[in-house]
Amino acid sequence: MQPHHGLVRTPSGLIDTLPSWYDGPVKDSILTFVNEVTAREGPSFVPPEERIAVFDNDGTLWCEQPLPVQGLFLFDRLKVLLNDRPELREKPPFSAVASHDRLQLAQLGKKGLAELFYATHTGMTTEQFSIIATRWLHTALHPQLRRPVLDCAFQPMLELLELLKRAEFTCFVVTGGGVDFVRACSHELYGIPKHQVIGTRAKTKIEVEGERFDVIKLAQLDSFDDRESKVLNIEQQIGSRPIFAFGNSDGDLAMLHYTAAGNGKRFVALLHHDDAAREYAYDRNFAISPLSQGLVEAAERGWMISMKECFAEVFTPWPRVTA
């Protein structure tokens, strides 16, 4: 292996990259991979249009504990809803939220949870939803980290996205979260445009009235972008098999296997949250984003990346340094 020392040759020259990753075999393997697939005369060259990288979002690009950020948004929106329509307070599943009944909340099940999402995320245009989500994202604080939710991205992952973009990769977020929620912040957080976000989506319909021509989000699931559905949605929206994939839970395993099974050089990684001191330590025990099958398979295949051992910094610098 060539020495890298945090320097990588990309089409735009030598760049000092990944300063928030510890030097070591993982950082080396990332830089080696990028060097190899971008080396025009090399045996592993991949033309830029086939340099597709996919990233899970919650727990991969930003913190998902104690709840994914969209869960925090959901409960804040439910407060607003129950304030506007107090009659809902008596009605399940809203009564569980109104009474802060943890047991009732835990027993909501998929159907109850879906009803809470539909009541706060649908029945409006994507444009209207995006305004609500963007406003919330710019004011919300993480309940335990005590920093803005938009400052809960992992600095090493932002550097990785930037490195791949400079190396002419096209990076996609492939999230189990709501596509419109993640699209409301993907550009600001990751420099990733809306059309490079694939996620869970509701069915939609067109409403035309006079000069108005709108698309309305309906209270019906169109695709829950998790597990095998991540692969089918990648195929549908990207149309090529990725050569680079990064996830953190069992929900990402299919996408990692799909990437690994392609011909030629591949980079596949699974982030293991094992750093209770700086972030959180969890795997099997986190119901929202379980990692159990993945722990075994990622270890077997050498995909596992320990946050503790690889991240020199965890979060983006905060308070932000402004000029």
Next chain:
Amino acid sequence: MQPHHGLVRTPSGLIDTLPSWYDGPVKDSILTFVNEVTAREGPSFVPPEERIAVFDNDGTLWCEQPLPVQGLFLFDRLKVLLNDRPELREKPPFSAVASHDRLQLAQLGKKGLAELFYATHTGMTTEQFSIIATRWLHTALHPQLRRPVLDCAFQPMLELLELLKRAEFTCFVVTGGGVDFVRACSHELYGIPKHQVIGTRAKTKIEVEGERFDVIKLAQLDSFDDRESKVLNIEQQIGSRPIFAFGNSDGDLAMLHYTAAGNGKRFVALLHHDDAAREYAYDRNFAISPLSQGLVEAAERGWMISMKECFAEVFTPWPRVTA
């Protein structure tokens, strides 16, 4: 209106653009629009991440007469299929193809036509289909224009795509054609990557066997990307309302209305094929891509662009000039 004379100021400077468009009000309106939405201090500025342009493919970016190119591909693939499996020659709808029975072919209907498409376009991975389509695209000739099908794109439209890209637009093909067929040539023809192609698609399923992990195209329609579905698919895959839309048939009208109904400056156009001398002249009379409602609405709204009056050149130069 400022004088343009084929020059437009984009973020990368002054560029001589659109040489294959006649000087006149249509060319002026394109250049004015691009200037206005990219002028950082102007009242109509649109940030790059919201500069979304959508283009129909058949009849908008390339020739669709006497059959859309994918129709030529279909019949060539059916020949191969009937050669490999002669027993199909007796069986409808294949018998109509085997016997060259024009009446029977014309009466196939949606179901029969779908069966021909499924037999030649599905039951394989996207990667396998892409190899077949790419090979065909590189050898096929247009039956009347006597030039390669990959040289049947409209030169003025290629210049328009290039202008928009330089002005930091993201351009999408939104086609009623098969998404995988158009993805097989979108980069080479238009410089548009696969993930910026939205089209008609089949349902898919995952097949896993040993180290193989594939997505197989099934003989079931998932979305026919035409009319209102173009709008819903734009919403699903792009996530923002376009500010620029270009089509040529009734199948594009919903997409044009959706674009026009947004806030701020918009550019909306419908190409009218009225040049029998250099290409084809058709509108209501072309069953595959009818223009009837669109003729009325585009005229009313000032969206109509006459090929005869606006295109100084129609096709890309051919034979190609090589160094």
